[in-house]
Amino acid sequence: MESRVTAEEDHSRLTPEMLKSRTGEFDLESILFLKLRGLGVQELGCIGECLNLERLDLSNNHIAHLAPLSSLKMMAALNVSCNRVSSLEPLASCDNLQTLNVAGNALCGVEALHCLKGLRKLESIRLRDPVYNLTNPLCANGSYRHAVLDTVPSVRVIDGERVSGSGSDLYRLCRDIDNSLKRFAAGNAVAVPGSAKPWVEAGYWELKPFQSAIIEEAHKQFSDIVQECEELSRRADDAIAQAERALSIRSDPNTYVF
Template structure:
């Protein structure tokens, strides 16, 4: 008798088959698959995955993969998650010329030199090799010079391990950190009224271009979810600031901070 809630044949999947791909994607033809999630299936071999020639978004996290050979034929692949596997190299990804985002946290990558194979990927901007929240890392991440070494091998990266390392975003990130430090109780003897000014026009983030691909559509959906969380936090912060201002006394005795 099979465990309840599990689909037949998926209790322990060792290799990817056409049947598995079709059942997971709902597509009849393998080259019609654009997005695919194969997380936590116990995979040790990618099987026929290389036949999904038009796939753009792929999640292979939480398996037991030791190699990525079939991915070399996925030239349209833009987003790849291979976290929490047993990979010792990423060489096949050198052929994925459209790769933009790669999550390889929780593998067995030992030195930054093993990332040299990615140097030719002009569009690769986001790379994750460790994820503290998920307790995932790689042996190379234990080196004190880890981040500097990664940037030397892949200078075009904009985001490493979730933190922006180049462009105006990195400066803004540092500004937020400095601002946070300046507002700590230890460095602010008298917290007064805090006036927060919007740094973009209302509705700025709700304006979207026409979605031309499935990966853009998925990115938009995820961003909208994050945006809603930010709006909820903004409302909570507004309530907290109002309560703090009321507790600290009359508005005449407080100072104003404009962001």
């Protein structure tokens, strides 16, 4: 009973021993992917020492403060859904952040997102998840998505749905060329053989939303599983290599292993 209580207490605050045990790494800076979903975590502790961390899943915990995450400059994907977060300020320094899931927290107004404005790589943000019935107080305003776009211009996907946008420079250039060809063709009353014509069908340049939030969530979960499989495969290869080295040493009659 005592050991069980101790384990639960350890989970409430992240420690180097816990993170190394879960990943099999000997150094916190070697950890690239962490899945700490539903462990009862309350304090992030030493997670800021995982300087090369790229993907982090802290969903379904009891986390209220994200301060230790401010040092994770390499982090590209963060899931802190279903927690108690009311401020995202520490994420302002996470320059490589591309995907952020904060559904099911305590973000009360769009002003809570102002700190993300400088994150030029941030393309996807989830504030509401109807699949798991997760939301934030700021989502009570029906126009919150427009406010999000005004606050964080780099965002292209909100709550799993593609939002309208101008796209990349190449995208805009191709669209403008197509529109110019259409105007040229409309200005000629007599058809000229070999005259320029639009190269794509009407409506090709319109951005279409993702089919559903359910598909987006399934894709996200599949990506997480693939990432975990790759990590397990790497660890298995390391274990096999160590075993082979140990066996080769023992098979040498001139080598003594104590």
